[in-house]
Amino acid sequence: MGFGCQECISTSQAESPPRQEEFPPDETMKITGEIYQVGGGGLSSPEDAAIYLIDFKGHGALVDAGCGHFHDRVMGNIKARGTKPDAIQYLLLTHCHYDHTGGAEDIRKATGCLVVAHEPDASFLEKGDDEVTAARWYGEKMEPLPVDRRLILPREEIPLGDRTLEAVHIPGHSPGSVVYLTESEGRRVLFGQDVHGPLDSSLLSNRDDYLRSLELIISLEADILCEGHYGIYRGKTEIENFVRSFM
Numbered sequence: 001m002g003f004g005c006q007e008c009i010s011t012s013q014a015e016s017p018p019r020q021e022e023f024p025p026d027e028t029m030k031i032t033g034e035i036y037q038v039g040g041g042g043l044s045s046p047e048d049a050a051i052y053l054i055d056f057k058g059h060g061a062l063v064d065a066g067c068g069h070f071h072d073r074v075m076g077n078i079k080a081r082g083t084k085p086d087a088i089q090y091l092l093l094t095h096c097h098y099d100h101t102g103g104a105e106d107i108r109k110a111t112g113c114l115v116v117a118h119e120p121d122a123s124f125l126e127k128g129d130d131e132v133t134a135a136r137w138y139g140e141k142m143e144p145l146p147v148d149r150r151l152i153l154p155r156e157e158i159p160l161g162d163r164t165l166e167a168v169h170i171p172g173h174s175p176g177s178v179v180y181l182t183e184s185e186g187r188r189v190l191f192g193q194d195v196h197g198p199l200d201s202s203l204l205s206n207r208d209d210y211l212r213s214l215e216l217i218i219s220l221e222a223d224i225l226c227e228g229h230y231g232i233y234r235g236k237t238e239i240e241n242f243v244r245s246f247m
């Protein structure tokens, strides 16, 4: 979730996070030669959390889906990067919130990909729970979203071509939040979409879990963090400073 009216419950207590990396305009979407931002951050609907594209030699995955209001633009951004829609094998959802998941069904239809989410967020998506998915905060309705692969373990591997992504359960912001870790061009890249929170009882947030999960995120020693609303952080120290600003 971003920073609407109700959303600063935990983050208002934190210091301002370090400033995100600023790319020159023609490089806005590139994170590595295999990973691009294709939605959120001015690339699609303003409500959208970031949408990231991974393309490992023609084996593709998306991390999160945005609200779905600018579906055509997101698909255009994917194609502009040279990835064919039918090369997208997975939509890796970081958690159930509407600004990350509202566009999931349209993406599945356009690509034929498998939708992946961790329990119990997967169940809230399948039920179309407007409260826990925060759809109500956005004045929207969460249509029931079937999940093709339900993650249940603390850590699970997802193969992509001859490479691997690891899903790591980080409950707190939502009970089924997850980060995805992979390696690209020799760097550990972490997709941690709502590292910043917020925490709210209607979202079934849990502060103790959240603080433990922030420590877990730091322990993953990523070189690049792709966040949902704050942009891209590079370097272990910058990432740790960013994550600790929410403790």
Ligand SMILES: [Zn+2]
Binding pocket: 001, 095, 097, 173, 194, 197
């Ligand atoms: Zn969220």
